[in-house]
Amino acid sequence: MKKALLVVNPSSGLEKAKDYEELAEKKLKEIFDEVKIKYTEKAGDARNFTSEAAEKKYHSVFVMGGDGTVNEGINGIAEKEYRPNFGFFPLGTVNDLARALSIPLDPKDAIENIDISKRKKIDIGKINNSYFMNVVAIGVIPEAINDVDSSKKTRLGKFAYFISGFKHFKYTQSYPFKIMADGKESEIQSSMILIGLTNSIGGFEQILPNAKVDDGYLHMICLKDESVIDTIRTFPDLLKGVDTSSKLVAYKKFKKGHIESNDGVILTTNIDGDEGDILPIDVSVLESHIDVYC
Secondary structure: OOEEEEEEOOOHHHHOHHHHHHHHHHHHHOOOOEEEEEEOOOOOHHHHHHHHHHHOOOOEEEEEEOHHHHHHHHHHHHOOOOOOEEEEEEOOOOOHHHHHOOOOOOHHHHHHOOOOOOEEEEEEEEEOOEEEOOEEEEEHHHHHHHOOOHHHHHHHOOHHHHHHHHHHHOOOOOEEEEEEEOOEEEEEEEOEEEEEOOOOEOOEOOOOOOOOOOOOOEEEEEEOOOOHHHHHHHHHHHHHOOOOOOOOEEEEEEOEEEEEEOOOOOOEEEEOOEEEEEOOEEEEEEEEEEEEEO
């Protein structure tokens, strides 16, 4: 018997999850013998639900929500010896993994076009004791993103990030970092570090043009800025895409690394759009670790 779990985040998509839940349930019942639906009420619920499904050896787990819900769903199965196939219906503010996998951003289209014969093994990242599927960000801009709560995202959508970013921009500050990547140590002064697994970062699909969901690498961008003026000068490089180091932006791809602040300042990461661990961090890539419907 093929069993599937559908985890629904009711607050995602400007709280429109209920509008699509019935359509998703109907579609999945055409494919699976049994479909169980669970609703998230607090942080950690999606992770716990998919973890339980993995332990019970469900054939597949699906999540309906934004990048944070997708992240939790993947975290629930990442450590398991048996990992169900993973699917998701994007309802978030950005939906980076959907963009990277060319999954329709319209929830109705994503549901109607689900095909369990089409799967792709994708890499996921590990940061300390948790996992990410898209990006880890460090610095002032990530701090601004962390300052956006779910109620603001519900009311304002993607604009909530821009508003918070503009408020924090005048406080842009660079920090000295020590970075170890595949055994090679370096130091850099930077206001922002991005470590990505896909080409899409914050909805911009060209920032890491060479990053593929299954290439087996982490792709890191470090702004080489010591002032707000330097930061502004990095924008053209970022918008046209980074695939090599330049005067203003450092680029490196690696499999395993360690990042810490050299001056002891407390910096919090942002992981797939939500607040994450405080530096220092250990990061690594788990190659072809999750089977995703695409």
